[in-house]
Amino acid sequence: MIPIAGSAYTYTYATMGELIAWIIGWDLILEYAFSNMSVSVGFAAHIVDLLDWLGLHLSPKWLSPAYLPLGLQDLAGNTIYAPGWHAGFDIPAFLVVLLLTVVLVRGIRESARTNNIMVLIKIAAILLFISFGASFIHPSNYHPFSPNGWTGVLAGGSIIFFTYIGFDSVSTASEECKNPRRDVPIGILATLIVCTILYVGVAVVLTGIVPWRSVAGDGAPVVNALRRVSLLPGGHRLHFVHLAVLLGALVGMVSSILVFQLGQARVWFSMSRDRLLPDIFSRVHPRFRTPAFATVVAGFLVAIPSGIFDVGTFAEMSNIGTLFAFVLVSAGVVVLRYKDPTRHRGFRVPFGPVIPILSVFFCILLMAGLPAKTWLRFFIWLAIGLVIYILYSRKRSEFYKG
Numbered sequence: 001m002i003p004i005a006g007s008a009y010t011y012t013y014a015t016m017g018e019l020i021a022w023i024i025g026w027d028l029i030l031e032y033a034f035s036n037m038s039v040s041v042g043f044a045a046h047i048v049d050l051l052d053w054l055g056l057h058l059s060p061k062w063l064s065p066a067y068l069p070l071g072l073q074d075l076a077g078n079t080i081y082a083p084g085w086h087a088g089f090d091i092p093a094f095l096v097v098l099l100l101t102v103v104l105v106r107g108i109r110e111s112a113r114t115n116n117i118m119v120l121i122k123i124a125a126i127l128l129f130i131s132f133g134a135s136f137i138h139p140s141n142y143h144p145f146s147p148n149g150w151t152g153v154l155a156g157g158s159i160i161f162f163t164y165i166g167f168d169s170v171s172t173a174s175e176e177c178k179n180p181r182r183d184v185p186i187g188i189l190a191t192l193i194v195c196t197i198l199y200v201g202v203a204v205v206l207t208g209i210v211p212w213r214s215v216a217g218d219g220a221p222v223v224n225a226l227r228r229v230s231l232l233p234g235g236h237r238l239h240f241v242h243l244a245v246l247l248g249a250l251v252g253m254v255s256s257i258l259v260f261q262l263g264q265a266r267v268w269f270s271m272s273r274d275r276l277l278p279d280i281f282s283r284v285h286p287r288f289r290t291p292a293f294a295t296v297v298a299g300f301l302v303a304i305p306s307g308i309f310d311v312g313t314f315a316e317m318s319n320i321g322t323l324f325a326f327v328l329v330s331a332g333v334v335v336l337r338y339k340d341p342t343r344h345r346g347f348r349v350p351f352g353p354v355i356p357i358l359s360v361f362f363c364i365l366l367m368a369g370l371p372a373k374t375w376l377r378f379f380i381w382l383a384i385g386l387v388i389y390i391l392y393s394r395k396r397s398e399f400y401k402g
Contacts, residue, residue: 008329009267013274015332015339018397019389024328025271026385030378031321032264033302035162036097036257038314040306041065043253044092045219049227050246061088066308093306100258101299104265107288118255123198125248129222130201132241136229137208147212151369158369162318163199164192219311223249261298268294276393316374323363324378330359 009028013021048063060080064072066088072081146153206215206222209229215221223246230238269291272281285292305314333349333356349355394400 008325010270012328012332015336016328018274018276018394018399020328021274022271022276022389022393023382023385024325025267025276026382026389027321027325027328028267029264030381031162031318031325032260032267033298034314034318034321036260036264036302037093037306037309038162038311038318039253039256039260040093040097040302041090041309041311041314042219043096043250043257044090044306045311046223046246046250046253047092049220049223050250053243053246061086062091064088065090065093065306065310067313068310069312070310090307094303096254097257097261097299097303097306100254100261101295101303103258104261104295104299105285105288105290105292107290118251118258121248122252122255125245125252126198126202128241128248129226129245130205132238133205133209133226133229136235136238137205139208141208141211154366154369158319158323158366159312159315160199160319161366162315162322164195164322220249261295261302264298264302265291265295268298275396275398276389316370317377320367320370320374320378323367327360327363327367330356330363 009021009025012024044063048060051058051063060072064081067085068081069083071079071083073079148155202222206225210225214228215225218224223242226238226242226245229235230242268277268281270282271277272279272294281294281297282291283293284290334353336343337353
């Protein structure tokens with residue numbers, strides 16, 4: 001129904017007006033930025049594992065974030081860095097974002113073709129891990145099955161929810177689809193189903209081959225679990241499986257960063273086109289026909305913090321932004337159903353308002369599982385956004401009556 005760039009921002013603008021659209025657009029900037037920072041830090045952790053596999057041992061000073069709230073340990077449990085700050089910078093996390101920013105500036109066709117190949121490699125790596133890892137499962141690792149009770153399940157669901165941003169980011173590039181009314185719903189629903197099945201499979205195998213505590217706070221839990229098991233008696237056949245999964249994971253994270261950076265730049269582009277951000281963010285490169293300035297700014301916005309902070313801090317902030325965006329989008333479905341019931345829809349949410357209302361409820365429930373400090377940071381971010389809207393964006397809007 002709204003086949004233009006911008007994802008939840010554009011949808012909310014059409015259903016609930018400019019102010020709510022600004023809030024969700026500002027929220028989406030938070031969501032995409034922090035999710036990519038988190039994935040970038042994970043990418044760097046996998047690069048460290050690859051260097052170790054090749055027998056190259058570089059200084060962790062330039063391979064780990066400057067802020068490590070849980071510290072840094074090797075596989076033997078020896079402390080490399082105590083919890084807190086240390087002098088260093090995560091160079092691999094910084095560089096991967098900048099390199100992919102260049103790819104995105106060059107154009108959506110090259111990016112989409114590259115991304116499709118990387119997604120296939122990622123799926124192959126996941127299936128390889130599940131198939132080979134299943135034979136090393138120790139049932140004792142599943143006891144107790146829920147060590148932290150339902151509180152732990154809720155907190156865990158809240159923390160990993162940002163992994164579902166991928167299917168939302170499909171809609172940010174809907175303007176570039178050949179048939180968005182058909183392609184976007186199919187892309188989102190198919191991605192959701194396939195990813196859920198793969199996530200469950202990985203979680204079952206991962207927590208079965210090693211104790212769950214050994215992967216807590218690990219930026220590369222799957223490959224490090226394979227590495228531990230490969231060192232055990234009978235685990236030698238996992239040596240090259242470990243390498244294959246490691247390479248597949250690296251490619252997969254590159255794919256994720258590519259999609260999230262694409263989505264973030266397109267949100268900035270849409271907000272600028274609606275005059276809520278400076279016009280320069282919606283300028284299109286004369287040769288590549290992409291929002292080059294928005295893409296470059298988004299790249300540096302993600303790359304620099306990726307070298308400083310840890311994966312956990314980023315994941316929590318991305319999750320609360322994602323869940324809040326889904327609350328507003330779900331509410332928008334109900335609003336538009338009653339506000340404009342006769343409008344033609346390329347895709348109609350089934351069962352009336354029931355599914356959107358349930359979506360709002362469960363998103364708020366997951367948000368409640370996030371730490372209080374995450375809520376505080378989120379409210380500060382929203383407050384900054386509202387100040388910018390009142391002092392700048394509102395006065396530039398085409399609806400402003402000054």
